[in-house]
Amino acid sequence: MTNILISGASIAGTSIAYWLRRHGFTPTVVERAPSIREGGYKVDIRGKALDVVERMGILDRVRARSTDMRVATHYDARGRKVAAMDADLFGGREGDDEEIMRGDLNEILYDLTRDEVEYLFDDSITSVSEDGLVTFERSPARRFDLVIGADGVHSNTRRIVFGDESRFIRDLGYRVSISTVPNTLGLDREEAVHAAPGRTANIYSTRHDTSAKALFMWSSTEPYDYRDVAQQKRQLAEAMAGVGWKVPELLAAVGEARDFYFDSISQIHMDRWSRGRVALLGDAAYCASPASGQGTSLALVGAYVLAGEIASHARIEDAFAAYEREMRPFVDKNQKLGPVNVKGMVIPSKFAIWFQLRMIKLMPHMPGRDKMIERVTGPIREAAVAITLKDYQAGHQRTQA
Ligand SMILES: Cc1cc2nc3c(=O)[nH]c(=O)nc-3n(C[C@H](O)[C@H](O)[C@H](O)COP(=O)(O)OP(=O)(O)OC[C@H]3O[C@@H](n4cnc5c(N)ncnc54)[C@H](O)[C@@H]3O)c2cc1C
Known part of the structure; x- marks a missing residue:
């Protein structure tokens, strides 16, 4: 194995x-x-x-790429500043919690592995047989002892091995x-944030960025075709029609943008x-949604645990069972954050928006301030530490012996 x-x-x-690689295996990564x-x-x-990142020896590099956000400012439809709050509190972060651009983290992780791991870019798995023969779109077929699907919420591996995503996805x-x-x-x-009923527009610029990101969220269950970018842009424009502040000019900039991400x-x-x-x-396996703020942490911890359990067991079914046993309660807790948090990000009514902004404005002067902050950060903190990380070095020695 x-x-x-x-x-x-x-x-x-x-x-x-x-x-x-650390446990002595030979991984190959295929990336579309x-x-x-x-x-x-x-x-x-x-x-x-954060403990996992530290064990990887990259915590300093991650901290050096911190977004270093200072403040989140809320504007009304006419562009007047109505409230401001500390950016970490806005993002539900406290203490040592870190924020980084996904691409920066990806680059750090790639640099850590590129010399020792084979990467096959511009390719994708087309089939996996029970005895481990894998076929690709471009590369020749090869046999592998194990296959790990880490290909995101719309996973190709999951579709091939477990079936259509409609069975697993919860919009x-x-x-x-x-x-x-x-x-x-x-x-x-x-x-900078502007909220209208059922629609939120947010534009931000981080420490290392000379440009900005325009992020829109809105309530909708309208179906869309993930390959049809024109349709997605139309849905965005329709959802944001009539919203004030800088939204019309942001939409025009999105029309010119070189990248466009859209998803439910x-x-x-x-x-x-797991199967076989x-x-x-x-x-x-367990997307918690962007609204949970915990997808990256789940991926980092999950990778540590799965690799460790593979190294600690002679039989792969025991390793996969142990991975699930360790991760399930942690995943369940973090997934619960998604549907709750999103309600605070996209607010349904004018009154609720007015109330939220009022609270942000008054919070620094309110006697129960700490309790209010705890209501926001407490559940995230609890979920983020809801697993005991094993030290897998010993397990590795056992398997290798
Ligand atoms: C707008 C937005 C905001 C977010 N904000 C946060 C946040 O604040 N905090 C947080 O923790 N998380 C956040 N997330 C979630 C976070 O990005 C993910 O949970 C995290 O990146 C999961 O990593 P992953 O490696 O499992 O999947 P992904 O990052 O989705 O990576 C999947 C990889 O698989 C590749 N791939 C896809 N199909 C194939 C194929 N057929 N063959 C080969 N490769 C393939 C993709 O190109 C990609 O490189 C956010 C997500 C979004 C969309």
């Missing part, structure tokens, strides 16, 4: 490649994109995921879109994360 194929070279895929995906959006690393009833736009507002480590805010729920010699990891 030495050759392991990983599908997906993002956070989960590069992380498990690192750990498998032509190279490591740059840019993206801000992601958080919290709780036990939380919102859409999200994000694009890189010029920083015309002159934002410096700041997010969804979760993946599965009864099991194939296991799923990260968003492919």
Whole structure:
């Protein structure tokens, strides 16, 4: 059991490649994109995921790439500043919690593995047989002892091995879109936010970025075709029609943008994360949704645990069972954050928006301030530490013996 194929070279895929290599295996990573995906959006690393990053020896590099956000400022439809709050509190971060651009984290993880791990870019798995023969779109067929699907919420590996994603995906009833736009507002480590009923527009610029990201979220269950970017842009424009503040000019900038990300805010729920010699990891197995703020941490911790359990067991079914046993309660807790958090991000009525802004404005002067903050950060903190990380070095020695 030495050759392991990983599908997906993002956070989960590069992380498990690192750990498998450390445990003495030979991982190969296949990635559909032509190279490591740059840019993206801000992601958080919290709780036990920070311990994992430290054990990988990259915590300093991650801290050096921190977004270093200062403030989140709320504007009304006419562009008047109505409230402001600390950016960490806005993002549900506290203490050592870190925020980094997804592309920066991906680059750090790729750099850590690129010399020791084989990467097959611009390719994708087309079939996996029970005895481990894998066929690809471009590369010749090869045999692997194990296959790990770390290819995201719309996982290709999951579709091939477990069936259509409609069986596993839970649409939380919102859409999200994000694009890189010029920083015309002159934002410096700041997010500017405008909320209208059922629709939120947010533009931010991080420490290392000369441009900005325009992020939109809105409540919708309208079906869409993930390949049809024109249709997705139309849905975004229709959803944001009539919204004031800077939204018309942001939409125009999105029209010119070189990147356009669009998806439903969804979760993946599965009864099991493995079948035969194939296991799923990260968003492919247990996406908690962007609204949870914990998808990156789940991917980092999941990679550590899955690699460790593979190294600790002689029989792969025991390793996969142990991976599920360790991760299930942690995943369940973190997935619960998604549907709750999203309600605070996209607010349904004018009154509720007015109330939220009022609270933000008054909070610094209120006697129960700490309790209010705890109500926001407490559940995230609890979920982020809801796993005890084993020390897998000993397990590795046992398997290798
Ligand atoms: C707008 C937005 C905001 C977010 N904000 C946060 C946040 O604040 N905090 C947080 O923790 N998380 C956040 N997330 C979630 C976070 O990005 C994911 O949970 C995390 O990246 C999961 O990593 P992953 O490696 O499992 O999947 P992904 O990052 O989705 O990576 C999947 C990889 O597989 C590749 N792939 C896809 N199909 C194939 C194929 N057929 N063959 C080979 N490769 C393939 C993809 O190109 C990609 O590289 C956010 C997500 C979004 C969309």
